[in-house]
Amino acid sequence: MNKIVLIGLILCTGLFSSCKKWLDVQPESEIAEPVLFSTETGFMEAINGIYNKANTEGLYGKELTFGTPEALAQNYSMRDDGQDYRQTSLYNYQHTKFKERKDTIWAGLYGSIVNCNLVLANVDVRKDVFTGVNYEIVKGEALALRAYMHFDLLRLFAPSYLVGATAQGIPYATKYTKDATPMSTVSGVVDSLIKDLEAAKKLLAVDPIRSANYKVGYPTVKDTTKTTEEKSPLLFLQNRRHRMNYFAVCGTLARVYLYKNDKANALINANEVISSNKFPWTSKADFEAFDESKKDRILYKELVFGWYIPSMAKDIKEKWFQPGTSGLYLITDAADYIYEKLTAGAFDSRYKYFISRSSNQSSAFYEIVKYRRNSIDEGVNANLHYLMAPAIRLSEMYYIGAEALFPTDPTRAYAYLNQVRSARQIDDKLTVGNEEEFTKELLKEMRKETLAEGQLFYMYKRLNRGIVGQTGAIIPASNKIFVLPLPSDEIVYGGR
């Protein structure tokens, strides 16, 4: 009997030690974190995944581009309210739909940030799997995206730097954990942003977009002397402007420095984008082409960075910007006011091609057609460019430059403004005025340029200026408007 027990015991110990491994079952239809990050491809897929998550409807695919911030900036008319933004435009922050959208933004951006953090937690450990510039690209983009999204969270959910640098901001999440990250002050967040972005900028110095061979152009143009954006044999390194490239980091830095009122650094970064001469102004022929498929409504080549959103095409066409007044539109008076039809606006190609006059039985109005695709052909060749959600534009770099220059060199500041205006076929040159006049002009230009792109609201907030209504009435600046309340889950479960 003793023998049997002994044999049994030996068997048991043997089995136990080997079966721990046997019990380690790997999922098949999903992939476990350590397995994903064991190859270079895995890191690339994880990076693509961040963009994939960010280009959904609740984030940059709709909401953060032409949803909530645009409604808050009074860029839409709300008569029929088919899209349920009326209460948002009235700053009713208790409205159910508003809360739902705002909570999705918060949860969605932090959900994307976790993906950045997981990449960053693994990238240095598995540095050995990378080839070429991929390590720098992966790490740089993850750092920059983390900052980019935190910055948008800060601009929505915290007071502006101008009025509340020391006030409570948002949590700056840098770790993969289930424990809530403590809140940082607004200036604390801004410092973290600058740190991450500067680090990203260093890493992305090797970005292929900086090479002279990288030519920005339309994807439908096959001539490689005009565009090389899709030339790289590695899909991951194509279309750099669809991802957080070196210049996108510069652009974001320019935004952040300006938010911090560090005009010198803002200017340096804005100028770095401008002086690279990577991003040509859109030609009149492309902007105004009669043939829809030859038209560039989105000013594709001027995009320093944009989100690739073809999956939104159907909803844009049939829902959000549907013809008629059930979609997002502008009443005639508002459109005329925004684009200054009576003064310089009549020739502005943005007035002509971002919006389009239409009418129904009861009234005439302007549909917003910036994102409209050629209705005959819905494929890639529908237009000159992909369907994009613009994130950073060349023109904004001029505006940042102008704002940074104004205190020291108002003439050059006005020159920057006029350069954008002339690219939009406005021949009237603005003449140098005082600071208030300059800021007003700048805001007007920004509004025209970034209509339905979700940037204007942040500018009012940064400057702590009253929001200009649809036809000029001013809604006074206040943190009640500028600071969106935190999601109640965040307050309850994060102990805020």
Next chain:
Amino acid sequence: MKLTFLYNPVFSIQRVKCKLLRVMKLTAILLLIGTLHLSAASYSQSVSISRKNTTLETVFKDIKKQTGYLFFYNGKVNLTGQTLNVELKNVPLEEALKACLAQQNLTYNIVDKTIVIRKLPSSSAMDDNAVRYLEITGKVIDNDTDQPVPGVNIAIKSDKLLRGQTNQNGEFRVTAQVGDILVFTYIGFKTKEVTVVDNKPMVVRLETEVNTIDNVVVTGYQTIKKESFTGNAITMTGAELKKMNPQNLLASIGAYDPSFRLAQNNLAGSNPNRIPSINVRGSSALPSGDGEVLRRDNFTSGANMPAFILDGYEVNVQKVFDLDVNRIESVTLLKDAAATAIYGSRAANGVLVITTRAPKPGKLRVDYNYELNVTGADLSDYQVLDAKEKMEYELLALLYDGGKQQMSQDYLNELYYHNYANVVGGVNTYWLSQPVRTAAGNKHSVNVEGGSEVFRYGVDMRYQTRPGVMKGSSRDQFSGGMNFMYNLKKFQFRNELTVMQMNAIESPFGDFKNYVRMNPYYPMTDANGRYVQIIDAWQKRDRSYDYVFNPLYDAQLSSFNKNDYSEIIDNLSAELEIAKDFKLRAQMSLTSRSFTDDRFTSPNNSKYYEYATDEIDEKGEYYSGQRKETFWDGNIRMTWLKQLGGSFFNVVGLINVQSEIKNGQDFTAIGFANDRFTSIGFAKGYAEEGKPNSKFEQSRLFGSAISANYSFKNRYLVDATFRMDGSSKFGVENKFAPFWSAGIGWNVHSEEFLKDNRIISQLRLKASTGLTGSVEFSPYLSRTTYRYNTGNWYSTGIGTVVNNYGNQNLSWQKTRMVDFSIDLALFKDKLKIEPRVYRKFTKDILANITLAPSTGFLSYKENLGDMENKGAELRIQLEAVSTKDYSLILNASFVSNRNKILRISNALKKYEDLANEQQSETEADGGYRGIPLLRYREGQSINTIYGVPSLGIDPENGRELYRKLDGTLTYDYDKRDIVPIGNPDPKAEGSFGGSFRYKRWNLFTNFRTYFGGETYNLTLVQRIENADPRYNVDRRVFESKWKQSGDHTFYKNISDIGETEVNSRFIQADNLLNLETVQLSFDLDQKYTRRLWMTNLAFTMTANDVVRWSSIKEERGIDYPFARSITFGIRAGF
């Protein structure tokens, strides 16, 4: 020595050839074991001889004929000298030889299929002894019935030699010496010992052994004497279960032991394709909080299910649901920790151990079983209006009142007269009877078995149709099995192969509720007898229409919904006696199952009626799904059974390994040209943004356990079990989990002071405790996983995003059980009383924990949540009358369980908000307004009903008066005032009944009852108070509603068209008495069956759910009606 062949040489050569062939055949079998089952038993090894005054030579010839064995003997052996009487039936060869030779001073040896006969060495001594042999005659009769018992084995205790058997009339004739003790044994009777005094004819009365299987407990790994087991288990035989409900095994287990509780599903009714949700001794699982809002009456969570063990390997509930009850030997329900702990991480919700019949040795036997099952829908709970009454009600409800409806009076008048014309024209359709039918299902099962002690075989086949009461629904099964056992002295080997095909079809008639609401003045067909698609259209204020579609139109289209599975199970086991008292057993079972699921919706279906013209090519839909499941379950166990003085040990040590792989894929295609093309190939393409889906799941389990059962002088009992389980589902940090149990018991009746006590025949006290677990969660929760976004590539490639926060510390749910029980039997076991009390404390229930969204996750899984179930069980059995012709046995079994949630996660608290939100939305918008939902609050039962307390209808103004949380009264319904308003847990529930026998007739009845609980009567709300007058309603709608100031009524203001929300006004006491089973059976006397070449023939008639008395008048079976059924059965053995 001169050897003589008894048979001619030619024949013997033939025999050798035969033998050679048989050796080859046997080798072939051994080679093909596990894949093929061959029957090779051309000769049995037992003999039956019945001869009087015969000679040995004749007997040897008989034996040769029956077994094929040869005889060798020398000339000294006198085969014809002495006469002898032989009366043997189905006796093993060796015993038969002993019985024949013992009186003849001969002995034998068996050498390789040859029997060598010799004289006993000291013949003189033997001769002296022979003088004292007496020939004893007598008769054996059944003590209960006074009938003679044929085939009783008679042996002498001292040498255990079989001396003979009783004949057809129970008579026997054996030789024995004075002082010998004769032992009479027969299956089903208690062994009787009689000392030989003289040779006077004796009458031996055998007492029936009540339910032999009752005396042992089969835990699946061990068989333990009930006398010495401290665990709590209930054993039912296959025959008993068949008596309860021949069609539904799960229902009959529930009827036998009410602690095995089948959740009532008021929506699914008696749908034959709906597998019930089960819990044992109360619920121990909380929903994890990520699912949708749950309706109270449609709770189908699987997390509470007990583990099902079939012949030693684990199966799912579906397998048990589809099992043929005729194949079942016994079912044991293990309830407390002492009984279940050997199953470790699967044991917390109880374990149901099923053993199927092993083939019995003997000549080829054929058992045939036929059942005809007639079911009819039970519509007695539906009381709807007829055409005339409905018109009357519509007028009363001001449906045609222009002012109230804000529509043109002319239009309403036209509508009224249009409908009225139908009523006058004699249209009075009883819509309820349209989709239902009286269905007849058949079951044929054949079981063939036989073989020798060494090799036995069994083959069974079944064909069963189970049509449901809704037209077109059915669940048909075909199954076959082959079973063989090879039994050498120290080695046993068994293989069982079963194959099954199940085809389930859902009724094309759709939900039953669609028929209930149809107005009786609607005709079903047009003048030509064709079904019309649109029966009516109610105009709305905005001039659009609410169409009333004819559900019968959709039913006659070619749409279908069916799912099939085929299953192959092979179960292989081997047992080796490695030393005395030591047995090693290894078992391996492999299950492979493949499912297909096909659902087709015809393009003509009414749901496409309002499709716009550009969607015209998108009508019609086909869903196709496939799933493959592969399980294997293996175990090796060593048992040690030993008696040392007064100590008795029964110890088992085991290792158990399990693996489970599920692999499924499905896709949906849309766009069908017409109703005729029902094949998926005719589809236009995938649905927009539709893509194929697939799912792969794998999990593994490794466990090892040791369990010991010890009794001292059958007085003091101890049980102890320890199991270590490893599961791939556990967190990386917690791969192994320990479980244990301990139990003690005291057989008071074995003590001196109670021995031979006249009143108390059995008194046993038991107590047990232990820790068991449950791992009912999906396999990868403990890991951080990434999910690929295959439907949405980014311009620079495919992306993957993190799916969940993997909690590496995730562990199993732990249940701590404490159990006290008493087994008391009085008056020679005529009255048995078995009370038990228990407490089941479940902690670390897996729950979703809501996180601050800034962590990037909304929730993660954590072990948080405690629940308690306390209860008592009582079983009483009384053998009231027991005589030759009559017997009456009464049974009652009651259970009371109290459930209490002790701790829940924040996700479930948050779930209340979701429930509140859903309760504010109307059903039309996908919400659950007016329907009580499951909610969870600490301190309450998991089943508690929540709503706002109501004081009734204010006679002043007809509005409902509510009580707010702070005690003040209000007319306004506020969801923040929702409190517990009713507890549906009955004070007690149980079943009782009796079995009455008169000669060969047997009447069995079983009632089910529960009382003391409460329920929310939805019918009163939806079909009376909030009834939509445009559709048919409950008859009670005419009961008084509030009309003017001063009316004291139950129902609110008749003109209030607002929807009544969940409140305590509709809470009613829920008491039930249901005559669940009535069975009448008759078995034919063997005198007659013999003439039909049958060994037995029995007829049964079973009626299920015959009458039902309930304190609540509520519509039952919303989507599918409940059914009543009668089963006629014939059982014949050949």
